[in-house]
Amino acid sequence: MNDREDKSGTSSVHSLGKGLSMSLAADNVSALSLDLAPVDLVLMAIYFSFVLGIGFALKRAVKSSLDFFLSGRSLPAWVTGIGFISANIGAVELLGQSASGAQYGAAMVHYFWIGAIPAMVFLGIVMMPFYYGSKVRSVPEYLRLRFDPKAHLINAVTFVLGSILIAGVNLYALAIVLEALLGIPLLLAIVLSATFVLSYILLGGLTSAIYNEVMQFFVIMIGMIPLTIIAIKESGGLGQLFDTLGADKGDAFIHPWSGTGIGGSNPVGDWIGIILGLSFCLSFGYWTTNFAEVQRAMAAKDDHSARLTPIIGAYPKSLVPLITVLPGMAALILLPGIGTGGGNLEYNQAIPALMQKYLPQGVLGVAVTGLLAAFMAGMAANVSSFNAVFTYDIWQDYLRPGRPDRYYLTIGRWATVGGVALAVLTALIASSFSNISNYLQTLFSFFNVPLFCAFIIGMFWRRASRSAGFWGILTGTVTAVIVYALYKQDVIAFRSDLHETMWGSICAFAVGAASMVIVSLREQPKTDEELHGLVYGMEIRDESDAARYAWYKSPVFLGAGVLLLNAALYVALYAI
Amino acid sequence: MSSPEERPGEAARDPLALLFDIRSFTGALFLIFGVIVTIVGLTASDADIEKAAGINLSLIIGIIMLVMGALFIAWLFVSPPEILHPHEMTEDELPEQLRHHGLEAIPEHPGEGEPPTRRRPPGGH
Numbered sequence: 001m002n003d004r005e006d007k008s009g010t011s012s013v014h015s016l017g018k019g020l021s022m023s024l025a026a027d028n029v030s031a032l033s034l035d036l037a038p039v040d041l042v043l044m045a046i047y048f049s050f051v052l053g054i055g056f057a058l059k060r061a062v063k064s065s066l067d068f069f070l071s072g073r074s075l076p077a078w079v080t081g082i083g084f085i086s087a088n089i090g091a092v093e094l095l096g097q098s099a100s101g102a103q104y105g106a107a108m109v110h111y112f113w114i115g116a117i118p119a120m121v122f123l124g125i126v127m128m129p130f131y132y133g134s135k136v137r138s139v140p141e142y143l144r145l146r147f148d149p150k151a152h153l154i155n156a157v158t159f160v161l162g163s164i165l166i167a168g169v170n171l172y173a174l175a176i177v178l179e180a181l182l183g184i185p186l187l188l189a190i191v192l193s194a195t196f197v198l199s200y201i202l203l204g205g206l207t208s209a210i211y212n213e214v215m216q217f218f219v220i221m222i223g224m225i226p227l228t229i230i231a232i233k234e235s236g237g238l239g240q241l242f243d244t245l246g247a248d249k250g251d252a253f254i255h256p257w258s259g260t261g262i263g264g265s266n267p268v269g270d271w272i273g274i275i276l277g278l279s280f281c282l283s284f285g286y287w288t289t290n291f292a293e294v295q296r297a298m299a300a301k302d303d304h305s306a307r308l309t310p311i312i313g314a315y316p317k318s319l320v321p322l323i324t325v326l327p328g329m330a331a332l333i334l335l336p337g338i339g340t341g342g343g344n345l346e347y348n349q350a351i352p353a354l355m356q357k358y359l360p361q362g363v364l365g366v367a368v369t370g371l372l373a374a375f376m377a378g379m380a381a382n383v384s385s386f387n388a389v390f391t392y393d394i395w396q397d398y399l400r401p402g403r404p405d406r407y408y409l410t411i412g413r414w415a416t417v418g419g420v421a422l423a424v425l426t427a428l429i430a431s432s433f434s435n436i437s438n439y440l441q442t443l444f445s446f447f448n449v450p451l452f453c454a455f456i457i458g459m460f461w462r463r464a465s466r467s468a469g470f471w472g473i474l475t476g477t478v479t480a481v482i483v484y485a486l487y488k489q490d491v492i493a494f495r496s497d498l499h500e501t502m503w504g505s506i507c508a509f510a511v512g513a514a515s516m517v518i519v520s521l522r523e524q525p526k527t528d529e530e531l532h533g534l535v536y537g538m539e540i541r542d543e544s545d546a547a548r549y550a551w552y553k554s555p556v557f558l559g560a561g562v563l564l565l566n567a568a569l570y571v572a573l574y575a576i
Numbered sequence: 577m578s579s580p581e582e583r584p585g586e587a588a589r590d591p592l593a594l595l596f597d598i599r600s601f602t603g604a605l606f607l608i609f610g611v612i613v614t615i616v617g618l619t620a621s622d623a624d625i626e627k628a629a630g631i632n633l634s635l636i637i638g639i640i641m642l643v644m645g646a647l648f649i650a651w652l653f654v655s656p657p658e659i660l661h662p663h664e665m666t667e668d669e670l671p672e673q674l675r676h677h678g679l680e681a682i683p684e685h686p687g688e689g690e691p692p693t694r695r696r697p698p699g700g701h
Contacts, residue, residue: 039616041607050605058596079598211598215605218644226637230629360624362616362634366609366641 001079101328168426451475
């Protein structure tokens with residue numbers, strides 16, 4: 001087993017140029033082609049009519065009794081829970097995690113069972129009550145209130161940059177599928193996808209987004225579960241699959257914790273990186289500050305349901321690796337030559353290629369619809385976030401304040417169009433990575449982790465002063481970028497791109513935290529009055545009626561339950 | 577803050593509320609999908625079955641979707657959505673973020689400023 005991973009997708013200009021010229025080449029043929037029968041196209045058309053129809057209908061439902069109902073004040077926990085997790089399942093999960101399953105093996109489960117679930121439980125038990133009990137409506141707003149406008153601005157700038165880069169990933173995923181479907185060049189596929197998503201965004205609204213996400217969740221399951229079952233069956237069963245892969249790729253490929261000692265060979269990294277870097281910095285960084293997710297929890301009918309939302313979502317999330325990582329691993333056997341460059345399939349194409357190979361018409365239509373729906377919703381969410389932060393947190397707050405509402409709505413429209421256009425460019429960047437999941441984790445280490453550092457320290461440490469937020473984010477981001485650059489220049493060695501993201505995150509967090517401490521000690525602390533509602537322990541206390549709910553519905557019980565489930569899944573994996 | 581379940585709200589006899597419940601959209605979608613895919617499954621050729629590891633996947637999935645659709649619709653009628661009338665829930669019971677403006681006060685995306693003028697009357701009186 002190579003202990004040094006080939007760096008997938010160098011970020012050099014040369015590689016980007018190559019990617020661009022390949023996309024523009026008229027005779028560029030992807031190794032993947034999806035042949036849909038008429039019935040598949042009909043199914044797709046029906047689904048997307050539902051999507052557009054829901055957006056249309058909900059915007060116009062105005063009966064006053066429905067106002068409460070539709071404004072989200074009565075969305076039950078199961079709806080928000082599924083919406084919550086579905087909002088998270090996009091290109092990264094479906095294409096990226098399976099690409100990583102093929103590239104790195106079973107260790108990818110860490111990204112779920114340790115790299116997501118604990119953070120989701122924390123979000124439900126600790127963060128949701130904090131959000132509810134505080135004045136905070138968004139993370140940038142929190143930074144402005146808790147620290148100062150500098151922190152707010154730097155967060156807004158890095159956030160819009162990050163959003164557009166991530167939107168590009170989703171757009172690229174959409175385009176891969178379209179390209180395979182229609183045999184058109186990648187660039188054209190990207191532009192077509194972008195146009196469709198733009199119309200979807202303009203019809204959007206939070207409740208219709210949640211409705212779409214619930215529908216999409218079930219459609220995705222209907223597509224992915226049979227695919228996984230067949231892929232495993234065709235590889236000779238789980239035992240056979242693991243034996244073959246283990247023999248071929250080494251023990252670390254099939255046993256997630258194997259080789260995770262310091263100096264070991266597991267490509268995903270060592271246990272320190274996994275626990276501190278992935279589970280804490282990257283994962284908590286994502287789940288606690290990603291306001292698209294938090295928003296869905298807040299759409300629940302009451303405080304208790306809001307707390308349960310991420311925890312309910314954690315249950316299906318635990319099972320998602322079974323339908324993404326496993327088929328990715330199976331793809332190594334079923335799609336020989338994948339990921340080896342040349343004219344072969346790329347890792348990102350594993351799932352669509354498996355679908356094409358094994359799913360009959362009808363089911364193929366449903367499965368591909370699920371993929372497209374997920375990518376589209378993902379991109380729409382990214383562009384909407386970009387739009388809102390750009391318009392309000394940057395344009396209104398710092399560039400052209402004090403104009404009437406209508407002005408900003410117009411700016412917002414233009415920002416949406418501009419955002420989509422930029423996403424086309426960042427989609428091309430994403431296309432130069434044969435595994436988009438690696439690329440995304442790198443982005444997270446740059447953008448989410450420093451933000452999380454400022455946020456969590458601000459939340460728990462009263463002494464953190466005005467400028468601490470700004471310096472924490474700035475130094476953290478710079479550190480993350482430096483570590484990445486040093487890795488790419490071969491100055492520091494890591495076992496793989498993923499390993500680098502974990503340690504990059506740890507360094508970013510550490511440096512960010514240190515600078516926050518240094519800055520805070522040289523400044524006056526904020527007064528209690530200023531901190532009211534912004535620091536843990538000083539929230540506007542909202543006495544939740546925890547006692548009124550049965551013990552088996554309590555967030556703590558259910559949270560413990562899902563953590564136990566994860567432990568059991570780890571054991572099960574070893575038992576194969 | 578008590579939940580709607582704790583309060584005797586009016587179970588929705590309102591057809592519009594039933595229509596707009598997420599379960600009716602999802603149920604309808606899967607009923608339609610189920611019908612189409614089951615038909616495909618019933619007319620499946622041997623080649624199709626061979627492709628999917630020897631299983632008539634279209635038929636199985638088609639039937640599963642029909643059942644799912646039916647279950648959603650059944651659930652919708654067995655446990656209809658609670659309609660909260662404004663007077664049953666006071667503003668004080670809402671979390672800070674939802675007061676006065678309802679869900680639209682929660683920025684759809686981080687950092688949104690004050691919501692533009694609401695198109696519909698506020699829920700609370």
